[in-house]
């Protein structure tokens with residue numbers, strides 16, 4: 001829909017105009033020079049027009065109409081009957097009131113204009129996520145951004161129009177105000193980034209994350225210009241007035257870019273809820289320390305020995321720098337090969353039937369069969385999906401995920417055989433069960449209890465629910481419906497090639513994680529493993545997106 | 546010793562080079578529905594016709610700009626009243642159903658959340674022959 005493409009530009013225009021208006025009114029109230037009336041009226045007009053345009057475009061989007069003509073009748077409905085519509089109406093009214101009061105009740109005008117910035121936040125991501133802390137952070141973020149960036153053009157105007165003493169006073173006052181706003185912006189930006197990004201994969205691998213990084217870069221550039229103004233131009237004012245004004249104008253331009261990214265950012269789903277596309281050929285598996293050699297430590301003492309007692313600061317600083325450098329050198333990062341889908345997980349639930357479907361599919365082409373030889377590098381379910389996609393471009397996504405889940409389960413089982421533990425926490429694949437009490441159910445419906453899965457005979461362990469993978473087995477609390485599920489669990493236990501599976505057991509904890517497995521062990525080993533589960537919980541199971 | 550790792554890296558690199566187009570094609574299909582739960586549940590097989598359809602999403606909704614559609618096995622749309630929000634739950638849409646014959650039904654949901662985001666998806670349920 002071509003009209004949908006206009007939603008973000010309209011939002012950016014609206015944001016820019018309302019920020020400029022609010023910033024100008026705060027500038028007047030706190031820094032004390034009225035920006036020209038023409039500027040205020042212009043900002044107001046653009047803000048009102050862009051708000052109306054947004055309503056129209058939203059009506060097109062909400063009603064699925066072909067174009068603005070058909071959606072026109074829905075505009076009142078959107079304006080009055082949706083949160084964003086009501087918010088835009090309230091915001092417009094507040095901006096109108098604020099502009100009307102400007103000049104004679106300047107503090108009230110500024111407060112009204114700031115309040116106006118908060119209205120649309122009722123329709124923000126933070127509001128949709130129903131996260132109060134995030135919403136407060138966003139509110140402070142938007143207020144601080146409005147006061148700082150919205151004040152730049154009035155500042156530019158003031159520095160051009162005022163005499164030297166006044167200009168210097170205005171610049172100093174504005175820069176203290178702006179500094180406070182920058183601190184608020186940085187803190188709230190960090191908080192929002194941590195909550196919304198979905199970690200490094202979300203930051204580097206989704207539009208939302210990249211936009212946040214873009215904003216951070218622009219903010220650094222803005223700070224650079226601000227520092228230049230304060231440290232270089234301000235002290236040399238009469239001579240550098242033109243350069244200073246040019247620099248403020250450049251700042252305002254960068255500020256407009258920041259607002260464009262902000263409006264765009266607020267229109268795309270947060271990285272937390274997106275499928276990240278990892279852009280690098282490697283990913284960081286972990287890190288560690290390499291102890292520095294002795295001579296490097298000795299080197300640290302050199303600046304101190306050379307120091308005279310009166311001048312300790314410089315040698316000490318050198319020491320600290322050397323130590324930091326050494327520490328950076330000593331960090332060992334474990335990079336492993338990555339694929340664009342490394343951090344993606346299957347959209348379908350992890351089940352025994354998916355594993356079995358994947359196994360059948362994996363036999364269908366030589367390229368897929370080659371994937372049965374596991375690489376020594378650690379792989380994720382998403383990596384295996386990528387390899388399966390390259391090996392079998394004709395399959396659809398669901399089939400590739402089936403293959404990935406099969407390979408993942410199989411590799412985990414092989415690692416369990418070799419190393420005695422699954423390389424990563426493994427969820428128990430879901431399967432259909434018949435229980436004595438309650439009839440038809442699924443394994444995933446039994447969360448909260450420790451489950452003892454077994455093939456053939458398994459000793460009873462008090463406090464656990466017994467699940468036999470042999471359909472119709474008389475002695476278990478629940479039994480599998482499908483005999484083939486045995487093979488899926490055998491793969492996870494590293495026994496995919498075993499012809500007779502009698503004597504295999506697996507333990508599942510209350511969160512649905514596989515917590516231990518054995519094959520024809522002494523009964524007390526099973527009992528011990530079951531007891532250990534209660535003592536060391538693993539945390540909630542991975543929410544399966 | 547080095548070779549297998551080298552090979553994996555080569556595969557990853559090739560993936561990266563080949564990958565752009567392939568991934569763009571895979572992207573939308575990978576995106577997840579926004580459905581939290583529903584009644585009847587997705588893929589449920591029911592013994593009797595339900596009187597009501599409930600669809601719970603992950604975010605608060607704009608009920609006036611959210612729609613639920615029901616289609617029978619032949620793809621014929623079944624007339625439904627406009628959906629409303631469940632009592633005390635702004636994330637759940639409810640609509641009463643007319644009496645339904647046994648068979649397979651597809652629910653199409655197309656919703657607007659309060660942050661103006663639009664998402665859509667579908668799921669199916671079956672009413673068993675008595």
Ligand code: HEM
Nearest residue numbers: 125126142145189192193212215216219258262263265266
């Ligand atoms: C000069 C600096 C900045 C300014 C003036 C600014 C301004 C804004 C504004 C006005 C919004 C609200 C957009 C809207 O609701 O339409 C916003 C949202 C946001 N900003 Fe900033 N911002 C700045 C820097 C940053 C930085 C550095 C980050 C993170 C690295 C960041 C992260 C966010 C996030 C996560 C949101 C919420 C987006 C959403 O709802 O998904 N901001 N910002």
Ligand code: HEM
Nearest residue numbers: 125128129268269270273545576577578579581603604662
């Ligand atoms: C636009 C802004 C979005 C916001 C603010 C948002 C917010 C949320 C929140 C708060 C949850 C947790 C709900 C819960 O489980 O109680 C959630 C879950 C989820 N979201 Fe989003 N989301 C957004 C967009 C999306 C989009 C566009 C998609 C997919 C296309 C998506 C897919 C999911 C999925 C799959 C879940 C997990 C559902 C579950 O199993 O509970 N989200 N989202």
Ligand SMILES: [Cu+2]
Nearest residue numbers: 268269660662
């Ligand atoms: Cu959204």
